[in-house]
Amino acid sequence: MSELLRIERASKRFRQPVPLGDRLAAWLGRPRPPRAVQAVTDVSLTVARGEVVGLVGESGCGKSTLGRMVAGIYTPSEGAVLFEGAPVMPGGHKRSPRVQMIHQDPFASLDPRMKVGETVAEGPVAHGIVSRAGADALVAETLRRVGLDPALRNRYPHQFSGGQRQRVAIARALALNPALLVLDEPVASLDVSIQAQVLNLFMDLREAAAGGSGLTSLFISHDLGVVRHVSDRVAIMYLGRIVELAPTRTLYAAPAHPYTRALLDSVPRLGQGRGVFHPIAGELPSPLAPPPGCHFHPRCPHAGPRCRVEAPALLPVAPGQSAACHLHHGGTAAAATA
Ligand SMILES: Nc1ncnc2c1ncn2[C@@H]1O[C@H](COP(=O)(O)OP(=O)(O)O)[C@@H](O)[C@H]1O
Ligand code: SF4
Ligand SMILES: [Mg+2]
16 A cells, blocks of 8 residues: 655644743743643654554543644644655645544534535635536535435534534535545544444445545544544554554554553443453643653553653564554663663
8 A cells, every 4th residue: 555644753842821930030030941732742653545543542642733733734843744745734834635634523613604515615616626616516415425415505503413513524524535534533522322323424435435536544532442443553642652553453452552551451341241441540641741751651550760761662563563662672671871
């Protein structure tokens, strides 16, 4: 499979507003270093044409920020995001409408004053994909593709249910004929019964596209069950870094990183009696002051002295599987000497 997306050592920092104390300190001639949230750190990942890569991690670990860099909403602070071999945002502006993002909350992402038909037609007309006269047919076809009656085109977003609104958001993205979809928690705001419908729609769209243009996707979720259902490979993020990357089957059968194992153990499993899940010990540390070395060390049952000082690199542990953990590469006992 040929490569469609390449993320090369991408990082993203957000400057925080300067607190009053820091301003006073600067005024007194004792400036403090500027505060920044390190949302994504040194992430590298490739996605092949037609592939679905799941991106999983606890809330606040940087999934949306990474997704937004891929979708051309945020520029990386360092590194690069390449789509079809060229930067997604040359000069800070998104280059191609062929990367589209679907957000968690369809109500917030749709313009309440626009009829859904206008919403779906807006992008393709603006990008010259279709003429204003031809937009009607494209809207009807796209609404049908996502399982909505084209007769609903004259309704407003508030006249739809949550699941239907997410279908409209998917239709708006599909109308631009994207090669890459970034889906950011696309079912997290929906009722469980509706979640299954929208996931099945995604699988149907993927299958329909498999023989043709191919629907390559980065599928973001905090839910390991959802990601298992839809992904070819899964990347696990912890505090801004990818800590494990593996084919879906391998990741669930033989997780290599202690954090992945902890995440899998924390998922309640149906049909296994009571009390079989174990929440991960401790809180997710603040990205304003991440722990040194391996970010996971304060919560890791295997942490050793090396883990507290040296950040592990994401390195191969098995065919197709990589993990960022000293357990697999030299042990946790002693820090490597330069
Ligand atoms: N626009 C922003 N400005 C400042 N901080 C942000 C911004 N977007 C995200 N962050 C911070 O970056 C970190 C990662 O956030 P996010 O990418 O939304 O994580 P996730 O999607 O995994 O929940 C969080 O600490 C969040 O508060
Ligand atoms: S590097 Fe150390 S602290 Fe980090 S996950 Fe591996 S064993 Fe745990
Ligand atoms: Mg998010």
